[in-house]
Amino acid sequence: MKVLVTGAGGFIGSHVVEVLIKAGHQVRALVRYNSRGSWGHLDEFASKVREQIEVRLGDVTDQPQVRSLVDGCDIVFHLAALIGIPYSYDAPASYVATNIGGTLNVLEACRQARVRRVIVTSTSEVYGTARYTPIDEGHPLQGQSPYSASKIAADKLAESFYCSFDLPVVTLRPFNTYGPRQSARAxxxxxxxxxxxxxxxxxxxxxxxxxDLTFVEDTARAFLLAAETPGIEGQVIHFGQGxxxxxxxxxxxxxxxxxxxxxxxxxxxxxxxxxxxxxxxxxDAAKAHRMLNWTPxxxxxxxxxxxxxxxxxxxxxxxxxxxxx
Ligand SMILES: NC(=O)c1ccc[n+]([C@@H]2O[C@H](COP(=O)([O-])OP(=O)(O)OC[C@H]3O[C@@H](n4cnc5c(N)ncnc54)[C@H](O)[C@@H]3O)[C@@H](O)[C@H]2O)c1
Missing domain, CATH: 3.90.25.10 (UDP-galactose 4-epimerase, domain 1)
Known part of the structure; x- marks a missing residue:
């Protein structure tokens, strides 16, 4: 299938691109524009893998551009985001623009293009400090940082597009992920x-x-499973080691x-x-086990x-x- 990955030059995005290429999908990769022409972590790939990726530099806050990027794609993996919690104390408006505005642009473009599925990337940070453990998907959402608040809003937009427009959204909610290529802030x-x-x-x-830490290859596999598993539209599924x-x-x-x-x-x-x-x-990863057959x-x-x-x-x-x- 033809797929778009936003945030493709980032830590998790680059691993998702890798598993998608291995699974034989045709990947269009949105890498945040920079004047160095850097493809982020995709620059580390062997040239025979890089040649298989259609890399586009751009920005998820640019609505017309996002529409043109989604065009012709069957599945969209939306991972682009600002993710640092301390930086979200300094620049909360940037988090609103990228994490909320960017997600709205992706959802709207997917609706217009009638994609088969859009995978929205949430985060366990939306739960805030656990009120009970292990945390299941029904745990209350608590915005303890501007980052968390912006991701809660993005998740709710995804939910609303599923309820209002029947957009085939799956919201994947990784717990903390680590591994090769993670940025120095972690x-x-x-x-x-x-x-x-x-x-x-x-x-x-x-x-x-x-x-609760998950190795990035296990995280990337969850994304592939979320794209390939039938009948999970509208679901929020989180995963972690337990x-x-x-x-x-x-x-x-x-x-x-x-x-x-x-x-x-x-x-x-x-x-x-x-x-x-x-x-x-x-x-509590029971839902990921049951619905995606995912285990770390x-x-x-x-x-x-x-x-x-x-x-x-x-x-x-x-x-x-x-x-x-
Ligand atoms: N790392 C974790 O532990 C973790 C856990 C749960 C969820 N997540 C989520 O996974 C996703 C990927 O996170 P990551 O850890 O790979 O972080 P990352 O910072 O390595 O990747 C995010 C990517 O998004 C890109 N980006 C930022 N603003 C953009 C914009 N305006 N337009 C286009 N691209 C933009 C960045 O350049 C970067 O390459 C995020 O949505 C994050 O919220 C991460």
Whole structure:
């Protein structure tokens, strides 16, 4: 099938492109415009894979452009978003424009083009701190950061397009994803890259919040399954390992994976405002098992090992001096 992937140059998007190419789909990839002509992480693909992708530089906030990108596609995977939580404190209007406005443009274009399916990417951040665990899809949504609020709005637009116009939408809601190509703002690359450069002390935010982590190849497989499984239109499906680990313990396992003896220190300037920090996310993935036949295949230790190998080989891409938000 002919598919469009937005956010294709990003961390998860590039892995989704990879599984789609392997599955034999014809991929059009929207990469955010930049004057360097960079294709983001698609630049790391072997040239014989790159040649199979129709790359288009652009912006999801540009409605006419999004309409032309969706034209002729059977399935649309919408992953483009601004995703950093700290940056969403600084620039909430950008999150409204990209995450809400961009999603509206994609949904509207898909309606006009009568696509067979549109997969909208949500996030477990929409749940906020767990009110009960494990979290199922019926858990209340709590906008504890502008990022989370913008993703809740985008999810609700997707729901409304399904209810109002019968648009064949599936909303996929990954819990925290990690692995090769993740940006330096995330905790695992932050800890590992500093440790690989020989840091003796690593500064982090709060160490007690717990997250449920999924390796990116497992996440990308869920996207493929969500496109191929019949009869799931209108569903919100989340997925995660079903195990929560604290940031402190995770950071220690990152240090172990790269053989570092660095000390972890929680510093106030890296801590999020108390009510904004999400304390616990833990996934009940029963619906993903039942509807998509999805189960995670990569353990945290194996995933951290593969991530460390990638970061060791690509350390130059990661900034040395500053923390990335
Ligand atoms: N990483 C995670 O743990 C995680 C967990 C749950 C959900 N998600 C969701 O998965 C999706 C992908 O996230 P990621 O982790 O790969 O982040 P990422 O930042 O690596 O990828 C997002 C991509 O979107 C692009 N983008 C941003 N603004 C754009 C615009 N205006 N027009 C076009 N492209 C634009 C960026 O350039 C980037 O390549 C997002 O929707 C995110 O909310 C991520």
């Amino acid at each position: 905790v695992i690359p932050t800890v590992m890259t500093q440790a690989l450069r020989g840091a003796g002390e690593i500064h982090l935010g709060h160490l007690t919040p717990k997250r 195990q929560a680990v604290s940031i402190g313990e995770l950071a220690q396992r990152c240090l172990d994976a790269v053989g570092s003896k660095a000390r972890l220190v929680s510093v106030p300037e890296r801590q999020r405002p108390e009510k904004s920090e999400v304390g616990l996310l833990l996934c 295949q990569v353990s945290l230790d194996e995933g951290l090992r593969q991530t460390a190998d990638y970061l060791r080989a690509n350390l130059r891409q990661y900034r040395q001096e500053d923390y990335v938000v």
